[in-house]
Structure formats: structure tokens, C-alpha cells
Amino acid sequence: MMQDPDPFDRLHQAFDIADPAFAENFEKVLDNLVTRCPVAHSELGAGYHVFNRYKDVRRCGQNWRTFSSSDGWMLNPPADNIKILPEDLDPPYHTAWRRVLNPFFTAEALVALEDNARGYAADLIARFAGRGNCEFVADFAAQLPGLILFKHILPVPVEDLPELFNDIDIYSFGSLPDRTPAFGRVYAYLQRFLESRSKQGARGDLVDVILDGVEKEGSPCSWHDKVHVALDVVFGGLATTTHAMSGAIYVLASQPEVRHALLKHPEQMHTAVEETVRLYAPVVAVGRTVRNDVKVAGVALKAGARIALNYAAASRDPDACTNPRKFDIARDEVVHTAFGVGPHRCIGEHLARLEIRVAVEEFLKQIPAFELKPGTEPVYESGQLRTMKNLHLQWAV
Ligand code: HEM
Numbered sequence: 001m002m003q004d005p006d007p008f009d010r011l012h013q014a015f016d017i018a019d020p021a022f023a024e025n026f027e028k029v030l031d032n033l034v035t036r037c038p039v040a041h042s043e044l045g046a047g048y049h050v051f052n053r054y055k056d057v058r059r060c061g062q063n064w065r066t067f068s069s070s071d072g073w074m075l076n077p078p079a080d081n082i083k084i085l086p087e088d089l090d091p092p093y094h095t096a097w098r099r100v101l102n103p104f105f106t107a108e109a110l111v112a113l114e115d116n117a118r119g120y121a122a123d124l125i126a127r128f129a130g131r132g133n134c135e136f137v138a139d140f141a142a143q144l145p146g147l148i149l150f151k152h153i154l155p156v157p158v159e160d161l162p163e164l165f166n167d168i169d170i171y172s173f174g175s176l177p178d179r180t181p182a183f184g185r186v187y188a189y190l191q192r193f194l195e196s197r198s199k200q201g202a203r204g205d206l207v208d209v210i211l212d213g214v215e216k217e218g219s220p221c222s223w224h225d226k227v228h229v230a231l232d233v234v235f236g237g238l239a240t241t242t243h244a245m246s247g248a249i250y251v252l253a254s255q256p257e258v259r260h261a262l263l264k265h266p267e268q269m270h271t272a273v274e275e276t277v278r279l280y281a282p283v284v285a286v287g288r289t290v291r292n293d294v295k296v297a298g299v300a301l302k303a304g305a306r307i308a309l310n311y312a313a314a315s316r317d318p319d320a321c322t323n324p325r326k327f328d329i330a331r332d333e334v335v336h337t338a339f340g341v342g343p344h345r346c347i348g349e350h351l352a353r354l355e356i357r358v359a360v361e362e363f364l365k366q367i368p369a370f371e372l373k374p375g376t377e378p379v380y381e382s383g384q385l386r387t388m389k390n391l392h393l394q395w396a397v
Contacts, residue, residue: 008032015042015050017075017285017308023382027279027316031325034313038297045076048306049299050285052313054320054337056297060288061309061341064090067288069344075287075308075384080180082187084232085225091343093221096214097229098347104153104206107350113152114354120147121362129366132397133373137246137390140363142169145241145355153206153351154233156193164189168238183235190230206233233348239387240282241352245359246378246388247280248272251327252360253372253393258327263368265329266361273356274334275327281312281338283346284386311337312386370395 008029011022022029033040033052040050051057060067072088074081086097103109121144128134146165150156156164167189170182194211202208210229213221252259262272285308290301301307315336316324339346346352373392381387 006032006036009036012037012040015040016044017042018383023380023386026312026380026382026386027325030310030313030316033310034317039299042075042308046306048075048287048308049301050308050310051296052310052317053297054314054317054335057309057311057314057337058341060296060307061337061344064094064343066291066294067307067309068291069094069288071287071289071306073286073384075285075306078180080184082180082183082231083228084235085228087232087236087344093214093216094343096216098343100209100212100214101206101229101233101347104209105347105349105351110350110354113148113351114358116152117144117148117354117358118362120144121358122366125362125366130397133392133394135390136249136393137242137388140359141242141246141249141388141391144245144359145238148351148355149234149237153237154230155205155207160189160193168234183231186234187227187231190234191227194227194230236346237348237351239385240348241355243282243385243387244277244280244352245356246391248276248356248360249363249393250280250372250378250388250391251276252364253370253391255327256371258329259364259369261329262360263364268329269357269361270353271331271334272329272360273353274336275329275331276356277338277352278315278321278334278336279327280386280388281315281336282386283338283340283384284312284382285310285384286340286344287384309337309341311340367395 008021008025011019011029016022038053038056040052042048042050051060068090069088070090072081072083086094089097124140124143128139134140146168150161150164164186167182167185171179171186174182194207197207198211210226213226215221252262262268288307288309290303290305290307292303294301315338318324320335339349370393373394376392378391379389381389
């Protein structure tokens with residue numbers, strides 16, 4: 001029997017990551033891609049193939065020599081694109097940066113943060129708990145990651161936080177033409193901040209390590225590269241986690257059975273966090289450049305071609321995950337690619353897990369029963385990154 005044509009099949013041969021149909025039917029399109037179209041193609045810009053299956057995404061992600069990051073993660077970057085490092089690098093320079101940055105992001109290094117993180121989360125929730133409603137993204141999820149990052153990981157003067165948050169908000173959620181200028185202002189801020197810290201004594205924190213820098217081809221790296229590294233930590237560490245924790249709260253609001261199960265089995269919180277990241281993957285897809293002729297999933301790729309690794313689709317691959325559409329907190333193992341694969345695997349994965357866990361635990365402590373505000377559904381914005389722009393909740397007080 002012939003399969004019915006699907007309204008989204010047109011995306012298979014004319015893929016556009018910014019297509020509103022993709023943004024609005026995100027899960028359906030991802031499921032279609034991973035089950036019916038292992039390799040999609042986009043004709044936008046120079047054109048690129050999109051790999052959707054878990055095994056192909058893993059294969060390409062692990063092989064940085066053939067699938068290089070040095071032309072950047074953006075599929076069709078604007079002319080005034082600002083690079084982020086170490087994301088837009090290949091080994092060995094990439095490895096040198098990861099070696100010095102990684103120690104600040106291990107699960108062990110982050111244990112000391114948890115009490116503070118819990119305190120910030122509890123304070124934010126206490127501001128609206130008595131009101132009986134909130135817009136979760138603005139009232140909570142857009143604030144918590146920044147409080148933790150800028151107070152503990154990359155400590156900036158507290159009085160600078162409002163301006164910094166404002167620009168980060170514009171570059172994460174603002175209209176497209178406003179984003180690059182806002183990103184430029186964050187870059188300029190970090191440049192001034194690093195300059196000022198370079199004149200002060202060492203504090204043994206991440207900023208000192210960035211200022212010390214690493215070697216590039218036997219010489220000290222440039223000052224600008226250091227600013228681009230700080231930018232990557234800021235860029236990587238905010239809107240991503242904001243989206244994932246909003247996804248977690250959305251599931252608990254819209255699937256009360258999951259909320260009840262989690263309240264009954266708090267020991268399954270780790271699985272709930274991993275399911276959140278798998279199904280609410282904020283980094284949808286990243287670009288790579290093919291460095292030598294190669295065949296992947298039957299498709300011949302020429303050196304110089306661009307490809308996209310669809311982390312969000314691969315995280316819903318039925319060959320890697322049983323019943324992938326279900327948010328299942330009782331899974332034995334959660335297999336996904338939402339934190340990336342290979343040398344660029346997310347440096348902040350343990351921090352993200354901690355923040356999402358703390359957010360959900362503290363929310364449930366103060367507001368154990370809540371629901372979506374009737375007549376509302378979250379609004380998303382999608383491209384290579386996906387963000388939930390708002391999530392209206394209500395509860396009895
Ligand atoms: C749920 C939250 C998060 C998700 C799903 C996520 C996802 C990712 C993914 C998929 C990559 C790999 C990109 C590639 O393959 O090219 C990545 C890289 C990165 N992430 Fe995250 N991220 C999250 C949170 C964070 C946090 C909290 C931080 C830091 C504070 C962070 C910092 C970075 C950095 C610096 C990189 C570049 C690593 C490299 O190139 O070696 N991320 N992230």
C-alpha cells in the first residue's frame with residue numbers, strides 16, 4: 001500500500017531550518033525526517049545535506065578530520081557573523097582550549113554550586129508563587145541560568161547584570177535584525193570585562209584561565225580568541241538551558257500523569273532531566289564542512305561540501321530509543337545526541353543538568369500542582385537553535 005503523502009515531505013528535498021512550518025510542527029517534522037528521510041537536502045545558501053539518523057550523526061560528529069568545525073557551526077552565517085570558540089575550531093587548538101576549560105565544568109566541580117543555585121531558584125519562584133500564575137520563561141527560566149553563570153562561573157560585577165541580561169535577551173529572543181548587534185554588544189562587554197580583569201590579581205577562576213590563554217601552533221593565542229572563548233561560554237550557557245527547563249515545566253503542566261509520577265518517584269528526576277534534554281533539544285542542528293570525499297548513508301559528499309548534524313532528530317530515532325516520542329521517566333537508559341557528539345560535546349552538560357534538576361525540584365516544592373493557562377500553548381522560535389518564547393501557567397492559591 002502506498003503511504004499517504006505528508007504535507008511536510010516537501011521539507012525533505014527543500015529543507016529550510018527556519019521554515020515556519022518546521023517551527024510550528026517541530027516534533028512531527030523531526031519524526032518524519034528520522035523515519036522517512038535519513039538525509040534531507042537544503043538548497044539555501046551554498047546548500048547542505050542534513051543527517052537525521054542517530055548512527056550517521058554519531059559517525060560524522062566523532063570524525064572531526066573529515067567533518068570539520070573550523071568554518072563555523074552556522075549553516076548560512078550572516079556576513080557580520082561573530083565566531084565562538086572553541087565551538088568553531090578543530091583539534092589540536094580546540095583540544096588545547098578544552099583541556100584548560102573542562103576542569104571548571106565537571107560534575108564534581110559543580111557540586112559546590114548547588115546550594116546557591118537552589119537559593120536563586122527558590123527566590124525567583126517565591127516572587128510569583130502567591131500570585132497563582134506566571135509566564136515561566138520571563139519570570140524564571142530566562143533568569144536562573146544567567147544568575148548562576150554570571151555569579152559563579154564567569155563572575156561579572158553585579159551592577160552590570162541588567163544591561164548584560166537585556167542584550168542577551170535580545171540576541172536570544174529578539175527580532176532577527178536586532179540579534180547580531182546585541183551579540184556585538186555582548187562581545188564588546190566581555191572584551192572590556194576581560195581587559196579590566198587582566199589588570200587585577202588572579203582569582204583562580206575561569207576568567208583567569210581564559211586570560212592565560214593557550215598556545216596556537218607554538219605561539220600564545222591572540223587576545224581576540226580569548227574574548228571569543230568567553231563569548232562561547234555565555235552563548236552556550238543561557239538560552240539553551242532556558243529552553244530545556246521550560247520544556248520540563250511544560251511537560252509537567254500538560255501531562256499531569258508525569259508530574260504525579262515524578263512527585264511519587266523523585267529518584268527518577270535524573271531520567272526526567274535527560275528526557276527533557278532529549279525531547280526539548282535547544283541545539284537543533286550544527287554545521288560541519290567535509291574535508292575529504294566521503295560517502296555517508298549512501299550519499300556521496302565532496303570535499304568542501306557543508307552538512308548539518310540534526311541532533312534533535314537523531315534524539316528521536318526509533319533505532320536508538322524505544323518509543324522515542326514518549327517522555328518516559330522510567331527508562332533504564334536515555335540515549336540521545338542533544339548535547340552533541342565527539343570533541344565538541346557540550347562542555348556545560350553537567351551544569352545544564354544541575355540547573356534543570358534544581359529548577360524542577362524547587363518549582364514542585366512551592367507549586368506542586370499547576371497547569372497551562374487555558375487557551376494558551378507555548379510559543380517557539382526555531383532555527384538552528386530552538387527557544388520557547390513564553391509559557392503561561394496557572395495554579396490555585
Ligand atoms: C540543556 C542545555 C544545553 C544543551 C542541550 C547544549 C547543547 C550543546 C551542543 C549540542 C553542543 C555541541 C555543538 C557541536 O556539536 O558543534 C554544545 C557545545 C557547547 N556548549 Fe552546550 N548545551 C547546553 C548548555 C550549556 C551550558 C550550560 C554551557 C556553559 C555554561 C554550554 C557551553 C557550551 C560550549 C562552550 C560549547 C562548545 C564546546 C566545544 O566546541 O568544544 N552549554 N552544547
